[in-house]
Amino acid sequence: MKYALNEKELEFISQSNQEWLNLLIELAKIPAPSHKEDKRAEFCKKWLEHNGARNVTIDEAKNVVYPVNCENAEEITVFMAHTDVVFEDEKEFDVQVRDGKVFAPGVGDDTANVVNLLMCAKYVTQNKMQPENGFLFVMNSCEEGLGNLKGSKKIMEDYGSRVKEFVSLDGHIGSCVSKAVGSQRYKVTVTTEGGHSYSDFGNRNAIYYLSSMIQTLYAVKAPQKEKTTYNVGIISGGTSVNTIAEKASMLYEFRSLDKECLKQMEDFFWAVLDSYRKMDIGVSVEVVGMRPCSGDIDEQKLESFTEKNKEIIRYYYDTELDLEAGSTDSNIPLSLGVPANTVGTTKGGGAHTRGEWIEIDGVETGMKISMAMVLSYFKR
Numbered sequence: 105m106k107y108a109l110n111e112k113e114l115e116f117i118s119q120s121n122q123e124w125l126n127l128l129i130e131l132a133k134i135p136a137p138s139h140k141e142d143k144r145a146e147f148c149k150k151w152l153e154h155n156g157a158r159n160v161t162i163d164e165a166k167n168v169v170y171p172v173n174c175e176n177a178e179e180i181t182v183f184m185a186h187t188d189v190v191f192e193d194e195k196e197f198d199v200q201v202r203d204g205k206v207f208a209p210g211v212g213d214d215t216a217n218v219v220n221l222l223m224c225a226k227y228v229t230q231n232k233m234q235p236e237n238g239f240l241f242v243m244n245s246c247e248e249g250l251g252n253l254k255g256s257k258k259i260m261e262d263y264g265s266r267v268k269e270f271v272s273l274d275g276h277i278g279s280c281v282s283k284a285v286g287s288q289r290y291k292v293t294v295t296t297e298g299g300h301s302y303s304d305f306g307n308r309n310a311i312y313y314l315s316s317m318i319q320t321l322y323a324v325k326a327p328q329k330e331k332t333t334y335n336v337g338i339i340s341g342g343t344s345v346n347t348i349a350e351k352a353s354m355l356y357e358f359r360s361l362d363k364e365c366l367k368q369m370e371d372f373f374w375a376v377l378d379s380y381r382k383m384d385i386g387v388s389v390e391v392v393g394m395r396p397c398s399g400d401i402d403e404q405k406l407e408s409f410t411e412k413n414k415e416i417i418r419y420y421y422d423t424e425l426d427l428e429a430g431s432t433d434s435n436i437p438l439s440l441g442v443p444a445n446t447v448g449t450t451k452g453g454g455a456h457t458r459g460e461w462i463e464i465d466g467v468e469t470g471m472k473i474s475m476a477m478v479l480s481y482f483k484r
Contacts, residue, residue, distance in 0.1 A: 105419045107412070107480045109472060116227055117471045124219060127151070129201070131213045132208040135193045138251030141166045144187040148243045156229045165258035168243035170225055177238025180266045181481050182259060183224075184240075184433060185204050186247035186275040186360050188458050198292045205452070207400040212462045216450040217273040218243055219473040220444075227475065232391055233482045238266070247274070247433050250289075252393045256433040261442060267442050269409055271477060272433040275419050275448030277470055282410045282445050283429035284438040286397030289357040292317070292377070294341075295386030298350025307348050314352040315387050317376060319355065322415060324372050330362035330370060361429055395431055396439035409443040413477060417447065420472040449474045460474055 109117075137145040148168045152160045159171045168187070174180055189210030191197075199208040208215070225241045227233075240263065244255030260267060275281075294317065318336050320469050326332040334357065339354025357371040412483035414425060426448075434444035451466030 128219045132199045132211045136190045137187040139247045141245045142186045155226045167255045170241040172239040174238035179268045182240045182270045184244045185221045186214045186243035190248045207461045209458045212450045212452040213455045214395040220449045224478040227305040256436040270437040271362035271446035272446040278449035279426040281430040284398045284435040285431040287395045289393035291390040293353040293388045299348045301346040309348045311349040327365035327368045332360040333364040334358040398438040401441045401474040406443045416476045
């Protein structure tokens with residue numbers, strides 16, 4: 105295989121198992137809610153610098169950015185893995201090692217992938233390797249939930265048209281995402297006069313009108329051009345059992361692989377809300393998340409790029425690949441026409457639960473995939 109690792113590179117991986125595990129445990133302890141990744145960012149920066157990296161910065165989005173030969177490069181390849189986790193904890197996580205596994209919230213999504221990228225950066229740095237063009241290691245912020253891909257957006261804003269290819273390490277071994285599921289997320293709040301359930305009986309109830317609105321939104325026939333979904337995930341409101349609610353809210357989203365389908369869902373959404381406003385119901389909207397789907401992209405370049413990454417994954421992990429579309433950091437470059445893949449490099453389960461785990465015996469396989477992909481851009 106053209107991109108196979110050589111003996112020296114394989115030896116580095118086999119001799120790094122304990123260092124890898126120690127780094128994972130140390131990093132996994134550090135809390136990192138979206139928008140509050142400061143402690144993990146500082147840890148990653150110091151670790152890189154301790155291992156010889158120079159010009160490492162933390163940008164305004166709390167991305168840890170390590171550029172290699174990027175200053176004058178016309179073309180740049182970006183490799184990133186996100187530091188944030190879905191949990192809002194700001195106290196240290198409990199990390200447990202037992203039965204050949206490491207257990208911790210966020211340990212697989214995406215801490216172990218971050219460790220793989222850090223170890224690749226260490227190898228490149230300590231061996232003074234130079235990329236064919238520019239190369240960017242990024243431990244990025246805000247991939248999860250309402251992080252709204254802030255970190256990925258910042259990288260694409262800063263490096264723009266110079267970014268020619270983009271890889272996000274995220275998920276489990278065998279996955280290779282090349283299609284972006286776009287999503288739009290809103291908090292909708294309905295307000296009425298409300299009142300006392302007995303003395304003001306007959307006043308309008310915000311909960312009633314919110315529930316009616318939800319039923320109307322669910323009456324839509326989803327576009328069929330590409331898979332399109334919608335969901336109300338949270339509802340809240342009211343004061344007490346004997347109060348006519350004057351305020352009620354919901355979190356609503358719709359998703360699709362296709363821009364036209366998203367636009368149809370958006371048009372329906374606003375039409376429903378306008379119909380309630382015309383009934384003199386108070387309706388306010390807060391945009392809580394926008395993730396674009398794929399934009400205009402050279403399909404031949406994307407296919408060639410994806411085939412290369414699939415070849416590397418298959419070489420080190422002989423299994424059927426998961427090529428499902430996803431909502432990941434790759435959404436941003438794909439929306440801008442840049443070939444991008446999100447590739448998994450860990451083995452485990454329980455993502456987005458406090459019992460999440462990764463298998464220690466999958467470490468070398470994940471490292472081989474990560475290293476082979478990264479080093480394919482370096483002079484060897």
